[in-house]
Amino acid sequence: MTAVISPKKEKFIIPIGPQHPALKEPGHFEFAVDGEIVTEATVRLGYVHRGIEKGAEARNWTQNLYLVERICGICSHIHALTYALGVEVLAEVEVPPRAQAIRVLVAELERIHSHLLWFGVAAHEAGFDTLFMYSWRDRETIMDILEALTGNRVNYSANVLGGVKFDISDEQRKVILDGLDFLEKRTHHYLDVATSDGMFLQRTRGIGITRLQDAQRLGIVGPTARASGVMRDVRVDAPYAAYDMFPINIVVETAGDLEARFVVRLKELFESFRLVREILDNLPPGDLQAKRFPRRIKPGEVISRVEAPRGEVFYYIRSNGSDMPERVKVRTPTLCNMASVLSLAVGHHLADMPMLLVGIDPCFSCNDRGVSICSSQGEHGRWTWERLRQFGIDYYANKV
Amino acid sequence: MTNLNLSDEWNGILLKLKKWARINSPWAIHYNSGSCNGCDIEILATLTPRYDAERLGVKLQGSPRHADVLICTGPVTLQSRDRLRRIYEQMPDPKFVVAVGSCAISGGVFQGCYNVVGHIDEVIPVDAYVPGCPPRPEAIIDGLVKLLTALKQGDPPPTERPTELELENYDAATI
Ligand code: SF4
Numbered sequence: 001m002t003a004v005i006s007p008k009k010e011k012f013i014i015p016i017g018p019q020h021p022a023l024k025e026p027g028h029f030e031f032a033v034d035g036e037i038v039t040e041a042t043v044r045l046g047y048v049h050r051g052i053e054k055g056a057e058a059r060n061w062t063q064n065l066y067l068v069e070r071i072c073g074i075c076s077h078i079h080a081l082t083y084a085l086g087v088e089v090l091a092e093v094e095v096p097p098r099a100q101a102i103r104v105l106v107a108e109l110e111r112i113h114s115h116l117l118w119f120g121v122a123a124h125e126a127g128f129d130t131l132f133m134y135s136w137r138d139r140e141t142i143m144d145i146l147e148a149l150t151g152n153r154v155n156y157s158a159n160v161l162g163g164v165k166f167d168i169s170d171e172q173r174k175v176i177l178d179g180l181d182f183l184e185k186r187t188h189h190y191l192d193v194a195t196s197d198g199m200f201l202q203r204t205r206g207i208g209i210t211r212l213q214d215a216q217r218l219g220i221v222g223p224t225a226r227a228s229g230v231m232r233d234v235r236v237d238a239p240y241a242a243y244d245m246f247p248i249n250i251v252v253e254t255a256g257d258l259e260a261r262f263v264v265r266l267k268e269l270f271e272s273f274r275l276v277r278e279i280l281d282n283l284p285p286g287d288l289q290a291k292r293f294p295r296r297i298k299p300g301e302v303i304s305r306v307e308a309p310r311g312e313v314f315y316y317i318r319s320n321g322s323d324m325p326e327r328v329k330v331r332t333p334t335l336c337n338m339a340s341v342l343s344l345a346v347g348h349h350l351a352d353m354p355m356l357l358v359g360i361d362p363c364f365s366c367n368d369r370g371v372s373i374c375s376s377q378g379e380h381g382r383w384t385w386e387r388l389r390q391f392g393i394d395y396y397a398n399k400v
Numbered sequence: 401m402t403n404l405n406l407s408d409e410w411n412g413i414l415l416k417l418k419k420w421a422r423i424n425s426p427w428a429i430h431y432n433s434g435s436c437n438g439c440d441i442e443i444l445a446t447l448t449p450r451y452d453a454e455r456l457g458v459k460l461q462g463s464p465r466h467a468d469v470l471i472c473t474g475p476v477t478l479q480s481r482d483r484l485r486r487i488y489e490q491m492p493d494p495k496f497v498v499a500v501g502s503c504a505i506s507g508g509v510f511q512g513c514y515n516v517v518g519h520i521d522e523v524i525p526v527d528a529y530v531p532g533c534p535p536r537p538e539a540i541i542d543g544l545v546k547l548l549t550a551l552k553q554g555d556p557p558p559t560e561r562p563t564e565l566e567l568e569n570y571d572a573a574t575i
Pocket of ligand 1: 070073154155434435436437438439440473474475500501502503504508509532533534535
């Protein structure tokens, strides 16, 4: 770790990232510290900004399904699902209920894998590597299930426009149920550890408290918000796919500290186990795909919202009647939650920073999209929409 | 080490020792220069109990200055290009680069996106490629083992660095 002293303000600034042992993904943070206490925090994002939204405009509807799936490797199914749901509304295609149920099934399996992944990484940041290894070992169970179902461990590409690619056989059903039984046992154990292990609690209990009002003011989403008592979950507020057939119960905690975030996520696992079992027992009969999906989609626009493991994913899709979208706008949960890290950082120990950061379960590859930031230092570095657009036009004109 | 004024014999022994250490315990550093995370979680999974790359002596650690192997994932974005190059330059010689994933090899699905400069070996020289989207942990281990075997047999893959001039031209051509 290097440290820089800025002579003017006599502040001691510790830059972290983009490559840093405490960060699994590139992001750049600067913490001004007074002794051990952080007095100011800034973040610079965008190291993994690839220009996917613009890229989506140059690919056709089906190709985009594979592109948006690769916005994030952890919640890949969620992105493809949100996109597919939106495009299906635009194209006015009815998706068979069996396909919707399988989509939800994969989404919940993905939530299990994502939460276990997060749990391990968070334990690692707390210095509890044993727990990290255990939870990742158990996570392999769910990876095996996903692989058996879809053929890939990550980026399952379970969706097609108008349905899903695979059915669930009886053998698979049994494998899934066995796996879930094992994981359920383990999750009880983890919940026990996260709420009773003294050393662990020292890193989580009472740290990074986000009050309900703050959570609402900062627009925090997902489990992070639910740990502060915000009753917000797209699966309940606006059920999509098969969530009206298979409702879930919101898990909320009110403490708002890191411990509550652990508890919310772990308890959500039980919800997911229950839901997956319920779906397997009551899988509606029928086709897997809609009969026909148009290549060109008539003009229109649509908003599609889905609850990803980290919170609400939001897609805006506009069609102009061609076989490519005119605009795809994505908003991912990490971006909403990032503000909470910066506001929480002030007043905490520097050593708590990794924990605060993983507390929101950040995912930088989702996160690094074009945002317009109103900098407090005026116009510095700010691009207007016109300037950005002109840049894009020039760029592509010069390229060809 | 060459400036220690050792006799040829001692130099030879020292080289052997270093090679032995390098092959038996390569320390790796991981940098995500624009990947979707898929490859990164598989790299992490490679280190966890099911696959446990540490039994081969591979250890993931934080500082480029301690690393022998740079594991890169993802296409190179405009913002992370200089970082990637800097990390590469901070690593002590000899150093090896493993490009993991289709994106790192060819840009993958992100080809043509405006902020993507290209694949890894357009920026730094790469010694081993592991294809897949994402590659399975077994494949990543296989890639590492192939690299180590090549080192053991004494023919380290050619690592030709781009010259300063090439880098400058490269900058001028892409920005
Ligand atoms: S190769 Fe696939 S999994 Fe790996 S970074 Fe690229 S898109 Fe993601």
